[in-house]
Amino acid sequence: MDGRRKRTIIAGAVAGAGAAGIGAAVGLRHLAVGRVRLRPDPDRDEPFGELTGRPVEVVADDGVPLHAEVDGPDDAPLTVVFCHGYTLTRHTWHYQRRDLRGEPGLRAVFWDQRSHGDSGRSDLAHATVDQTGADLAAVLRATVRPGTPVVLAGHSMGGMTIMALAERHPELFGTQIVGVVLVNTSAGDMREMTLGLPLVLAKAIRPFTPGTLRGLGRRHELVDRARGLGADLAFVVTRKMAFADKRVSPSVVGFLEGMIRRTPIDVIAEFYPTLVAHDKAAALPVVGRVPVSVLVAGRDRLTPAEHGRRIAAALPDAELTEIDEAGHVLPLEYPGVVTGAVRRMAERVRPGARERTA
Structure with a gap:
């Protein structure tokens, strides 16, 4: 077997089982999925992916249309803008959206990063974290009235987007932006990023993953077929690699796996x-x-807890929360912890908070 074909087979296996730390594995399939899905599922009737808000048209500085939605009154004294992670969508924040709706004095913005969810496709040159920082600036301009205080919440790549915004627009922090919540994210040193694969396999495919997967992206029928055939396998691996709580709802696992599977391989x-x-x-x-507020998970395979600890140590006014038995998707695995962090931050920074606590 020549090297090119071998690389394609490996990359196709990764694509078929999902990406963004979900990776590929072998065995079990129908038996394992059936056993898990027969367990009690308190979230079976949860309307995942169905919560919507008022759409707002946002155009990035390179012309890419970005999908954004707003919950809450336009005259609310504080807005929280939620930024999702790699291969996911605004629906990552399902529980936070559900539980914060109707919160007095709070307005929330949810948006899809470029090439994700319902946002437009980026060209290759602008598929970067630096560009997503510029996109966040565009979202703020389009969805938040001048002078309205903002809290930014970011999960994984969404947290990196917030850091990119800080690098590009430092003048916003301490003026319009008054608080930040960072969940399962990193400030850098991602060279050992494994995408949830065993380290040996991750190192083996790292040199050619971008080019090989981009080539597979031009053969959508091959990748879609592989992903479809691997749906049960992807469910099992998603549960293992993205979550740590053995009691996590099968519906939550399936919801996350679906978001990843719908992200184009290119x-x-x-x-x-x-x-x-x-x-x-x-x-x-x-x-x-x-x-x-920095939230980390003890069994996060993509952005290990040490990454978040380093962020918190570098910040003079940071609150660090660690959940030992949790994986990479805290907004879905431990939603109450994440929602509580957002609520506490909102209470702390909303206009008049200092006067009330004085």
Whole structure:
């Protein structure tokens, strides 16, 4: 077997089982999935992916249309803007959206990063974390009235987007942006990023993953067939690699796996290099001008807890929360912890908070 074909087979296996740390594995399939799905599922009737808000048209600086939605009154004194992670969508924040709706004095914005969800496709040159920082600036301009205080919440790549915004627009932090919540994210040093694969296999495919997967992206029928055939396998691996709580709802696992599977394989390939190269440690002092809540998970296979600890240590006014038995998707696995962090931050920074606590 020649090297090119071998690389394609390996990359196809990864694509077929999902990406963004979900990776590939072998065995079990129908038996394992059936056993898990027969367990009690308190979230079976949860309307995942169905919560919507008022759409707002956002156009990035390179012309890419970005999908954004707003919950809450336009005259609310505080807005929270939620930024999702790699291969996911705004629906990652399902529980936070559900539980914060109707919160007095709070307005929320949910948006899909470029090439994800309902946002437009980026060209290859702009499939970068730096560009998503510029996109976040565009979202703020389009969805938040001038002078309205903002809290930014970011999961995984969404947290990196916030750091990229700080690097590009430091003048916003401490003026319009008054608080930040960072969940399962990193400021850099992602060279050992495994995408949830065993380290040996991750190192083996790292040199050719972007190019090979991009090539597979031009053969959508091959990749879609592989992903379809691997749906049960992807469910099993998603549960193992993205979550740590053995009691996590099967419906939650299936919802996450579906988001990943619907992300085109060429989008996964295009953004992969920027995640590996991500380094925004120099932007942390700007982020640290405002109160920051950092949430990490003890069994996060993509952005290990140490990454979040380093962020918190670099910030003068950071609150660090660690959940030992949790994986990479805290907004879905431990939604109450994440929602509580957002609520506490909102209470801390909303207009008049200092006067009330004085």
